[in-house]
Amino acid sequence: MLQQKIPATVITGFLGAGKTTIIRNMLMNAGGKKIALIINEFGDLGVDGDVLKGCGADNCTEDDIIELTNGCICCTVADDFVPTMLKLLERDVKPDHIVIETSGLALPQPLVAAFNWPDIRTRVTVDGVVTVVDSAAVAAGRFADDHDAVAAERAEDDNLDHESPIEELFEDQLTCADLIVLNKTDLLDAAGIAAVRAEVTGRTSRKPSMIEAKNGEVPSLVLLGIGASTEDDIDNRKSHHELEHEALHASGEDHGHHHDHDEFESFVLKLGAIKDASDFIDRLKPVIEKHDILRLKGFIDVPGKPMRLVIQAVGTRIDTYFDRPWTSAEKRETRLVVIGLHEWDFASVVEDVQAAGSETA
Numbered sequence: 432m433l434q435q436k437i438p439a440t441v442i443t444g445f446l447g448a449g450k451t452t453i454i455r456n457m458l459m460n461a462g463g464k465k466i467a468l469i470i471n472e473f474g475d476l477g478v479d480g481d482v483l484k485g486c487g488a489d490n491c492t493e494d495d496i497i498e499l500t501n502g503c504i505c506c507t508v509a510d511d512f513v514p515t516m517l518k519l520l521e522r523d524v525k526p527d528h529i530v531i532e533t534s535g536l537a538l539p540q541p542l543v544a545a546f547n548w549p550d551i552r553t554r555v556t557v558d559g560v561v562t563v564v565d566s567a568a569v570a571a572g573r574f575a576d577d578h579d580a581v582a583a584e585r586a587e588d589d590n591l592d593h594e595s596p597i598e599e600l601f602e603d604q605l606t607c608a609d610l611i612v613l614n615k616t617d618l619l620d621a622a623g624i625a626a627v628r629a630e631v632t633g634r635t636s637r638k639p640s641m642i643e644a645k646n647g648e649v650p651s652l653v654l655l656g657i658g659a660s661t662e663d664d665i666d667n668r669k670s671h672h673e674l675e676h677e678a679l680h681a682s683g684e685d686h687g688h689h690h691d692h693d694e695f696e697s698f699v700l701k702l703g704a705i706k707d708a709s710d711f712i713d714r715l716k717p718v719i720e721k722h723d724i725l726r727l728k729g730f731i732d733v734p735g736k737p738m739r740l741v742i743q744a745v746g747t748r749i750d751t752y753f754d755r756p757w758t759s760a761e762k763r764e765t766r767l768v769v770i771g772l773h774e775w776d777f778a779s780v781v782e783d784v785q786a787a788g789s790e791t792a
C-alpha cells in the first residue's frame with residue numbers, strides 16, 4: 432500500500448514577526464492532531480523552543496519539539512535539517528503534521544528544496560510555506576528601500592550587488608509563501624493595514640493568499656492543510672541570491688559565491704539580577720535605538736520573584752511576562768540574545784546593554 436506523505440508546514444518571516452506566537456496559538460487549537468515541531472533560531476539561547484515547551488500542549492510534548500540552534504536552517508540543511516527530519520521519520524509514533532519554524536533570518540528556499548531529497552520526498556511533503564509579516568514594522572518603513580541612497584552606494588561601490596540585506600530577505604520570504612499572514616494588525620488602523628497590504632503585494636510577483644491577524648491568532652484549519660506541495664513549485668520562487676547566482680553563471684562570472692548571513696550578527700549576554708525590570712526597559716529603549724538592535728530576547732532574573740521574566744524586544748517595542756518558575760536544576764541569571772546588523776560597533780553595544788542592566792541591579 433502506498434504510504435501517505437506526512438504534511439509539513441514551514442513558518443517563516445523576519446525577526447520578531449510573530450512566528451512563535453502563531454505556533455503557540457496553533458498548538459492550543461490543533462484539534463487533536465499530533466504535531467512535531469522543528470524550531471530554528473539565530474543566536475544560541477533557544478528562547479522559542481523554551482517558550483513553546485512552556486505551553487504544555489498535549490498534542491505536542493517536549494519530546495516532539497526539536498531545536499536546531501546551530502545557525503540558520505537554510506545554511507545547515509544538509510548537516511542539521513535533513514538528519515533531524517530522517518530521525519523524526521524513524522520514530523515509532525509518527526506525527527500527523529510537522530511544523531518547522533525557521534529563524535527570522537533564514538531563506539525558506541533551501542529548506543523547501545530539501546524536501547526533494549530522495550529519502551524525504553517519498554515520505555513528507557510541504558503542505559505550505561506561511562510567511563508571517565510584522566505589519567507594524569512594514570508600516571514604520573522597516574523594509575522600505577531608500578532607492579536614492581542605494582543607487583548612490585552602488586555608484587560608489589561596484590561590488591554592491593544587492594539591496595539592503597533586510598529588504599532582500601523580506602522579499603525572499605514573501606516570494607516563497609503559499610500564505611502570507613499580516614500579523615500585528617492590532618497596532619494599526621484600517622488605512623495603515625491597507626497600506627501594508629499594498630506594499631506587501633507589491634513585493635512579490637506571485638500572488639499567494641493573504642490574511643490579517645492579531646496576536647498570532649490564525650485558525651489552525653487555515654494554517655494547516657493548505658495542500659500546496661510547495662517542493663514541486665520551488666523553481667517559481669527563487670530568492671534574490673539564486674537569481675543573482677544564475678545571472679552570474681550565465682555570464683561566466685560565477686565564482687561559487689555562497690549565501691551566508693554575514694550581514695547579521697548575534698551574541699548572548701549574561702547579566703546579573705535586575706531589580707527593577709521596568710527601569711531596565713526604559714534604559715534599554717535608547718540603547719536599541721542607538722545601535723539599531725533588530726531583536727533582543729531572553730530571560731530576566733528578578734530578585735525575590737519565583738518566576739522568570741521573559742523579555743521580547745522587536746525594535747523598541749518591548750514585551751515582558753513571567754512564564755514559569757525557575758527550576759532547581761537551572762541557574763537563576765539574566766540571559767539575553769541580541770541580534771543586529773554586522774556593521775555595528777560590537778563592543779559598544781555590549782557595553783551599553785550591560786550598563787542598562789547594571790544601573791538597575
Ligand SMILES: Nc1nc2c(ncn2[C@@H]2O[C@H](COP(=O)(O)OP(=O)(O)OP(=O)(O)O)[C@@H](O)[C@H]2O)c(=O)[nH]1
Nearest residue numbers: 446447448449450451452535615645646647743750
Ligand atoms: N502587538 C502585537 N504583538 C505581537 C503580535 N504577535 C506577536 N507579538 C509580539 O511580538 C514579539 C515577537 O513575537 P514572536 O512570536 O516571538 O516572534 P518570532 O517571529 O517568533 O521571533 P523570532 O523567532 O525572534 O524571529 C513578542 O513580544 C510577541 O508577544 C501581535 O499580533 N500584536
